Amino acid sequence: MKRSIYVLMLLVAFGMQAQEKEDATMVSETMTEAKTQVKDSTTPNTQRVKIDGVAAVVGDFVILDSDVDKFLLDLKQQGVSSADLTKCGLLGKLMEDKLYAHQAIQDSIEVSPGEIRDRVNQNIEYFSQQTGGMENLLKFYAIEDEATLRKRLTEITKVQFLTNRMQSKVVRDVEITPEEVRQFFEKIPVDQRPVIGVELEVSQIIIAPEPSEEAVNKVIQKLKDIKAEVEGGSSFGTKAILYSKDRASGRQGGLMPINKRMSLAKEFKDVAFSLQQGEISDPFETEFGWHIVMVDKVRGQERDVRHILLIPEVTNDRLEEARKEIDTLRTRIVAGELTFEEAARSFSDDKETRNNGGKLINPATFDTRFELTKMDPEQYSQIEPLKGDEISIPLIDETRTGQKRFKLLKVTNRFDEHVADYSKDYIKIKSLALKEKQLKEVGKWIKQKIEDTYINVNSENRNCEFQNNWLKK
Numbered sequence: 001m002k003r004s005i006y007v008l009m010l011l012v013a014f015g016m017q018a019q020e021k022e023d024a025t026m027v028s029e030t031m032t033e034a035k036t037q038v039k040d041s042t043t044p045n046t047q048r049v050k051i052d053g054v055a056a057v058v059g060d061f062v063i064l065d066s067d068v069d070k071f072l073l074d075l076k077q078q079g080v081s082s083a084d085l086t087k088c089g090l091l092g093k094l095m096e097d098k099l100y101a102h103q104a105i106q107d108s109i110e111v112s113p114g115e116i117r118d119r120v121n122q123n124i125e126y127f128s129q130q131t132g133g134m135e136n137l138l139k140f141y142a143i144e145d146e147a148t149l150r151k152r153l154t155e156i157t158k159v160q161f162l163t164n165r166m167q168s169k170v171v172r173d174v175e176i177t178p179e180e181v182r183q184f185f186e187k188i189p190v191d192q193r194p195v196i197g198v199e200l201e202v203s204q205i206i207i208a209p210e211p212s213e214e215a216v217n218k219v220i221q222k223l224k225d226i227k228a229e230v231e232g233g234s235s236f237g238t239k240a241i242l243y244s245k246d247r248a249s250g251r252q253g254g255l256m257p258i259n260k261r262m263s264l265a266k267e268f269k270d271v272a273f274s275l276q277q278g279e280i281s282d283p284f285e286t287e288f289g290w291h292i293v294m295v296d297k298v299r300g301q302e303r304d305v306r307h308i309l310l311i312p313e314v315t316n317d318r319l320e321e322a323r324k325e326i327d328t329l330r331t332r333i334v335a336g337e338l339t340f341e342e343a344a345r346s347f348s349d350d351k352e353t354r355n356n357g358g359k360l361i362n363p364a365t366f367d368t369r370f371e372l373t374k375m376d377p378e379q380y381s382q383i384e385p386l387k388g389d390e391i392s393i394p395l396i397d398e399t400r401t402g403q404k405r406f407k408l409l410k411v412t413n414r415f416d417e418h419v420a421d422y423s424k425d426y427i428k429i430k431s432l433a434l435k436e437k438q439l440k441e442v443g444k445w446i447k448q449k450i451e452d453t454y455i456n457v458n459s460e461n462r463n464c465e466f467q468n469n470w471l472k473k
Contacts, residue, residue: 059102088464184433201413203358209322211312254306
């Protein structure tokens with residue numbers, strides 16, 4: 001599922017090469033010219049060629065005929081079924097995205113260059129791996145060089161960010177009451193109520209090896225030295241590229257656009273929002289390692305920060321000590337000396353789960369249940385062999401920054417496949433009810449903004465039966 005979402009994102013990127021126009025008059029003239037054809041030349045072999053026309057204009061955004069054609073073609077090339085896809089439907093989807101992006105600009109919603117650059121780099125890296133390298137990626141999409149690819153994705157990614165943020169703003173204040181949830185559920189015919197697949201509740205215990213005091217002090221001193229060098233005129237960004245162990249931001253000179261709503265380590269967020277623009281923090285620790293942070297730019301409740309992460313070296317001896325510790329802990333649990341939950345609360349090094357007896361939270365639903373068919377493949381492979389109250393053997397686990405640690409897993413509850421029940425599945429039903437209410441709010445918003453926004457649909461597309469009133473009939 002995760003891969004297909006990324007694939008669709010890239011397809012949208014290559015199918016949406018719209019250009020912005022600053023003048024509505026210029027746009028209208030362009031649409032008129034696009035309907036013409038190149039006249040026959042006196043040369044016999046000259047053929048009549050249709051100029052790439054403008055399919056529609058939404059605010060300051062232009063959608064070309066080729067945008068729609070390429071979007072559909074790319075979907076087919078990727079093996080996506082096109083049975084239910086039409087050019088009118090795809091055009092309507094592109095117009096909706098442009099309406100969001102246009103309104104985001106009107107509402108002064110900003111996207112930092114760093115955010116765009118990070119997302120473009122992530123997408124290119126991912127798809128390069130999927131296609132076997134940059135050369136194959138460029139060949140597959142018939143793009144001449146990496147610079148052109150990056151430029152195109154940068155333009156499209158900005159629109160995607162604007163679209164997503166505008167969508168979030170539209171539904172941000174939509175809430176739902178228990179009574180509305182009940183009414184939503186009761187409206188569903190009994191024979192049409194959703195079937196909930198097999199679900200599991202999973203708990204874990206993490207034991208992370210402790211670095212020596214000497215290794216910690218070495219890292220702290222290194223960060224202090226870097227801070228002094230930057231205050232003396234060196235580039236923080238260059239230092240981040242050279243030294244930071246955070247691979248994602250390190251390639252971008254440590255740049256991280258953040259806001260207070262983001263899920264970040266509390267210590268990191270506290271420090272980052274306590275600094276003034278241009279100020280550099282002292283070294284501080286999070287669960288990921290040791291950091292220094294510099295504030296690049298303050299933008300209201302958002303800011304661009306740069307950070308450098310260093311991780312104290314853990315020796316093989318320390319790693320072996322951690323393995324023996326978790327082995328001993330598993331033996332005690334199996335022998336009945338303490339329960340898995342007690343062991344998690346007393347010994348687990350995972351701050352997020354230990355206070356809950358080690359119980360994992362599903363990031364997709366924010367409850368404790370994981371639907372078996374939607375579980376992360378790696379997690380599924382570790383959980384699937386466990387029967388009854390069986391506890392896994394110690395498993396090697398690696399954080400995104402490359403730190404090795406050990407974990408134990410246990411399935412603490414199983415729920416068989418069943419038709420949705422109001423009391424047992426309230427959280428899922430509430431989520432569905434909220435989504436329905438949000439969709440209604442989005443529908444009202446789109447209807448109003450279509451009326452308030454300059455929209456022009458090419459005459460050749462005016463026979464489309466759009467879901468939204470793009471023709472303003």
